[in-house]
Amino acid sequence: MHEPSQPADLHPDHTDAAIGPLSPHPEPGERDDEATLRPRRLTEFVGQSRVREQLELVLEGARRRGSPPDHVLLSGPPGLGKTSLAMIIAAELGSALRVTSGPALERAGDLAAMLSNLAEGDVLFIDEIHRIARPAEEMLYLAMEDFRVDVVVGKGPGATSIPLEVAPFTLVGATTRSGALTGPLRDRFGFTAHMEFYSSGDLERVLRRSATILGVDLRPDGAVEVARRSRGTPRIANRLLRRVRDYAEVRADGAVTRDIARAALAVYDVDELGLDRLDRAVLGALVRTFGGGPVGVSTLAVAVGEEPATVEEVCEPYLVRAGMLARTPRGRVATAAAWRHLGMEPPAQAPGDAPTLFDGE
Structure with a gap:
């Protein structure tokens, strides 16, 4: 089996200020830890049962036909396993994996060079594919359909187009913003x-598997406690597990129980609903400073001393899913659940509560 190439700098779609214990984006230096915990086969991949079943059929059909499978698009929020699935696809096919990212493909020539080096059956993984430059995207159309690219030599009236054959390959694209993809792509x-x-x-199953690999003494009640504060995201769950492990080894006997997990996560400002310092600061400003809203995201960001992109991309998605913040045409509004979480009685005009997240197994 071919070994996958090392992932390039994938230029994640977020600001440096967005990094924190509950950010779904990888922290600097975290990729080595993630590589250790990544599943290698579909049978090891936890969760996403419908996607796993569908992907298994696609890959098995391709193996029986002896041809590369259809191109695969994986969409969804960061931290849910899109990169892991791309690596698994290559491993299941016994093919080499070539890794790049949309922002790295600024010119058509960058993509042409990568495509021309592919061997038959290789898997090309493009992370954040919605950020690929238009000239490279247009070249990708022809490569995906006809396995060839047209390279333009020269400029002006004397320019000529030279067709180059590309070995049959499978493109795996990953995106956190499927709506930003063009229709033709x-x-x-x-x-x-x-x-x-x-x-x-x-998430408890993810944590038990990770604990076995890392050698962490994770008790069942500890796994429950960490899982319910992980925002439904394996990357966050694994990050919290490593930090709870540090606390357990330094301040306890090394075993991660419910009480140890609670004490450790309190140190890291992660509360019982999976909110961190910035989340609570946003809710606090919205409720105490602006009376529950509506207020614009830029004004809200200034009130908490953060960039608007950080508030909008890191805090808001979870606060909306948790039923604590509502987006309206006039601005952001705190719900009744947000008021109560801060220990305050909600006003009559506050939007109602939402169902609890991630409880339905």
């Missing part, structure tokens, strides 16, 4: 899968 993928947030039960 989306239509060229034969199989599209959307990754959903994990239930608490699936």
